[in-house]
Amino acid sequence: SCHSTISYRPIRPSDIEILEQIHGDIFPIRYExxxxxxxxxxxxxxxxxxxxxxxxxxxxxxxxxxxxxxxxLATESEIVDLLRYDSAESGWSLVYILTLGVVDxxxxxxxxSSLILExxxxxxxxxxxxxxxxxxxxxxFPAIHLYKKMSFKCIQKxxxxxxxxxxHYDSYLFVYFVKGx
Ligand code: ACO
Numbered sequence: 001s002c003h004s005t006i007s008y009r010p011i012r013p014s015d016i017e018i019l020e021q022i023h024g025d026i027f028p029i030r031y032e033x034x035x036x037x038x039x040x041x042x043x044x045x046x047x048x049x050x051x052x053x054x055x056x057x058x059x060x061x062x063x064x065x066x067x068x069x070x071x072x073l074a075t076e077s078e079i080v081d082l083l084r085y086d087s088a089e090s091g092w093s094l095v096y097i098l099t100l101g102v103v104d105x106x107x108x109x110x111x112x113s114s115l116i117l118e119x120x121x122x123x124x125x126x127x128x129x130x131x132x133x134x135x136x137x138x139x140x141f142p143a144i145h146l147y148k149k150m151s152f153k154c155i156q157k158x159x160x161x162x163x164x165x166x167x168h169y170d171s172y173l174f175v176y177f178v179k180g181x
Contacts, residue, residue, distance in 0.1 A: 005054035006064075006111060008118055011047040013040045015063050019049075022066070026101045028137075028164045039068050046071070046095075048118045050102070050111050065102035067115035069095050071126070079133055079173065082155055095123040097134035100143075116150050124178045131177045137162050138170040147174045 011019060016036045023031050039045050050065035074080050074092040083092075097119060102111045123129045135158070136143050148154075152174040161171035 005052055006050050006109075006114070007053060008048045008050055008114065010042065011039050011049045011063065011066060011068070015049060016040050018062055019066060022063070022101060022103060023099065026103075027099065029162070031099070044070060045098070046119075046122060048115055050106075050115060052106070064106045065111045065115060067100045067112075067119055068098045069119050069122075069132075070098060071129070072096050074130060077133075079155070079175065082173075082175075083130065091128055092130045093126060093128045094130055095119060095126075095132045097132060100134075112146055113150060116146075120150075120176060120178065130179050131175050133173060133175045135161065135171045135173055138172060144172065144174075150176065152176045 019039065020031075020033070020036050023036075037043070039047050045068055047066060047068045049063035051061050052064055053060050055062075072094050074083060074094050077094050077096070079094070097116075100112060100115060102115075119132055123132045132152075134147070134152075136147065138157070144154075153176070154172050155175050156173040158171045158173060160168035162169040
């Protein structure tokens with residue numbers, strides 16, 4: 001297994017070019033360069049990059065996977081109505097996963113699972129945080145499989161949520177509760 005040579009660290013400014021390239025390669029949606037700036041400078045976004053120390057091509061600190069997320073107030077999130085208890089009143093927060101990806105040649109080694117665990121650990125460390133959530137396009141079976149395996153619950157289907165090249169696609173909303181349910 002290559003697990004022992006993979007480590008996780010925050011994304012930094014020197015990663016912007018590669019990060020932008022990987023996003024372009026693996027996502028059907030374009031992200032603005034401002035997004036990558038915000039990620040790399042930690043402006044309202046937390047992030048982890050996976051790097052492979054065993055590479056001998058001089059890229060042993062280059063991201064081969066990433067996860068980006070944002071802390072949001074429960075009241076300002078689109079899922080507040082789906083949460084039980086007094087989420088609306090009590091200043092609860094949530095962590096929203098924006099993007100997650102692993103380059104093709106590194107898939108199926110548990111790297112995305114580890115990146116998700118980093119976010120769950122982070123969310124668990126925030127006293128006000130209730131849950132981690134995300135949207136995934138309905139045809140992305142590998143990702144849906146992964147979220148279910150990681151005990152995320154699918155709580156909503158959003159018809160036509162994504163608009164890609166003039167076509168509407170449904171999305172699923174997945175939630176992982178760190179406190180309560
Ligand atoms: N050996 C073999 N298989 C393994 C190992 C291992 N050591 N470890 C885990 N796996 C298996 C997992 O169990 C899982 O499926 P299975 O249990 O049924 O076999 C499968 O591999 C995937 O788990 P990971 O390895 O943790 O995931 P991976 O690192 O391959 O990344 C991802 C998954 C992110 C979906 C990847 O395919 C990808 O980048 N896709 C394109 C971008 C994308 O779709 N991102 C998510 C969009 S949604 C969003 O961004 C919010």
